[in-house]
Amino acid sequence: MDALRESHIQQKKMRRLLLFPTPLQGHINPMIQLAHILYSKGFSITILHNNFNSPDPSKYPFFTFHLIPEGLSEKESSSMDATSLIALLNEKLAETLQDHLSMLLSENTDDPVAALIADASWNFTQGVADAAKLPRFVLRTSNACSFLVYNSFPLLLEKGYMPVKESRLEELVPELPPLKVKDLPEIKMKKPEDFFYLVAGMIRTVNASSGLIWNSSEDLEQDALIKCRQVFNVPIFNIGPFHNYFPPSSSPAESQDSISWLDTQAPNSVIYVSFGTMAVLTQTEFLEIAYGLANSQQPFLWVVRPGSVQGSEWLELLPDEFLEKVRGRGEIVKWAPQQAVLAHPAVGGFWTHCGWNSTFESICEGVPMICHPSFGDQKVNARYVSDVWRVGIHLEDKRDRAAIEKAIRTLMVEDEGVEIRRKSLAWKEKIDGSLKQGGSSYQCLDSLISSILSC
Structure with missing residues (x-):
């Protein structure tokens, strides 16, 4: 936090970034970490958030918070599984975000918005960003290895690997070594087609974005990243580990x-x-x-x-x-x-x-x-x-x-x-070496900043 305070004092803010995590803790945490990294590089940060599982603004005094109400009923917010919840919110939020984005873009003319960075699961945000002529980058909170699996869902469905069958659990999936059928992502929900539809939307809108950000390391996922750069037609920025950019804060x-x-x-x-x-x-x-x-x-x-x-x-x-x-x-x-x-x-x-x-x-x-x-x-x-x-x-x-x-x-x-x-x-x-000057994550972060500022 001292590094952030020094950045606040010494650096003139370049541009404002809007960051929009999905309201699940495993997605909020890395997005907030990414916000700290970009703040330390001179950007102003506005966190877009929902009522459901909203972050506490008092913990992040350097950021502005803006509510995008999701309009969930109490029953919906308390009884739905995570995947069904995200699928529903993708339907509910498009028009709401459009109105709020127009308002955000029209204010703070001395601190103009450079880009929207949205969770990759927010499929609807690509259309909204395009309509506003605002560059959209995506943060995928998992890794490259699993993203390649999601990208392969049409093939896996065609070949009968999915939905996963008990009789095939120990079979190898030759298209995705070293995975077995039992390793394939499986979500138990009332309407499994919602899961496949959500993933298809995520892949489609990632390919339409201005860039894909990962909390991972080039060294760790080298082979998967080579394939990702062949499959996806967007710049890829592997800048992790997010949590190692700053010394750990004191524990509560x-x-x-x-x-x-x-x-x-x-x-x-x-x-x-x-x-x-x-x-x-x-x-x-x-x-x-x-x-x-x-x-x-x-x-x-x-x-x-x-x-x-x-x-x-x-x-x-x-x-x-x-x-x-x-x-x-x-x-x-x-x-x-x-x-x-x-x-x-x-x-x-x-x-x-x-x-x-x-x-x-x-x-x-x-x-x-x-x-x-x-x-x-x-x-x-x-x-x-x-x-x-x-x-x-x-x-x-x-x-x-x-x-x-x-x-x-x-x-x-x-x-x-x-x-x-x-x-x-x-x-x-x-x-550890990837974050040092000349390291892969260090270089990817420089490339991300240049890409945002050149949009």
């Missing part, structure tokens, strides 16, 4: 318990467990995880989000015998400052759902992973973690307590885990 008071507990543990001894902001476990899955952790004999920091277990508020399903068995060795919390946890020397492994933000943060800190994907591109990420980058162990379909115990011990104390940790640290070193 409620997170200090996690860090204080980690301070008492030996280096590389703790397995950190967190499955993101959306995954919901069955009671059986929850108890198998608990006893797998207990039986591994390894120290663990486990984030159990309230309401993330079906039929349970928080920890009431855990029997007294479990709590006694892990007393002093296990710490269970409702929330933890993930970047600070992954950077802590006591953390030797991360058991994760393999959402891209979590996966990339772990790679950037050199922390090896145990992969426990649930849906969407998490399965693609998990396959790359285990089979391509070789920085983790994939649980595959074996998620009982014995398989969990074995995976934890393999990662944390056995020779295989030592080799995985060595590869993880090597990737960390490469990615």
Whole structure:
């Protein structure tokens, strides 16, 4: 934040940028990080946001916030799955955004708007931006590997790989090595065609944009990016890792318990467990995880989000015998400052759902992973973690307590885990270098700024 304050004092603002994330936490966070990066380069920032899951403006004093009301009913906002919600908002928001964009473009003539940067899932924003003669860049909050899979949906549907069939789960998909059929993105929803329609719209409007921004690294995804540059007819800016552009801010008071507990543990001894902001476990899955952790004999920091277990508020399903068995060795919390946890020397492994933000943060800190994907591109990420980058162990379909115990011990104390940790640290070193002068991300950021200013 000090770097941002210095930028505010020393640099004259070039132009204003409008940034519009979808209202899901895994999409808001990287968009806000991108806003900080561009602010530090001299741009004024306006964050467009909805009523639903709105960011707190008081946390971001350097940005202007502008509400684009989505008009959702209480039932719609509380009962819909994420994909159905985004599909509905794409229908509802086009006319609303057009009115608000006209207003934003007509004001602040001393601080003119240079471009709109929208989440790639906001398909409707391309037409609105075109009508306003405003360049539209897109932020894709996942990675290049999974985006190639989404681009292949017509082929996958034609060849019968999708919708995914139980009888074909273990088949390799030769068009998308090293993926198996069971790794393909799958969204369980009442109308699966909505998912395919949303993806088709995303691909179409990305190709119509002024450029595609990724929170990833050229070094990590070199082969996928070569293919992306052949497939997509727009400039690609791979400028990640976003969270490494600035030193981490101080953790809020409620997170200090996690860090204080980690301070008492030996280096590389703790397995950190967190499955993101959306995954919901069955009671059986929850108890198998608990006893797998207990039986591994390894120290663990486990984030159990309230309401993330079906039929349970928080920890009431855990029997007294479990709590006694892990007393002093296990710490269970409702929330933890993930970047600070992954950077802590006591953390030797991360058991994760393999959402891209979590996966990339772990790679950037050199922390090896145990992969426990649930849906969407998490399965693609998990396959790359285990089979391509070789920085983790994939649980595959074996998620009982014995398989969990074995995976934890393999990662944390056995020779295989030592080799995985060595590869993880090597990737960390490469990615650190990408942000330095002359590095790939450094150069891509320069290209992005030049592209925005030349529109």
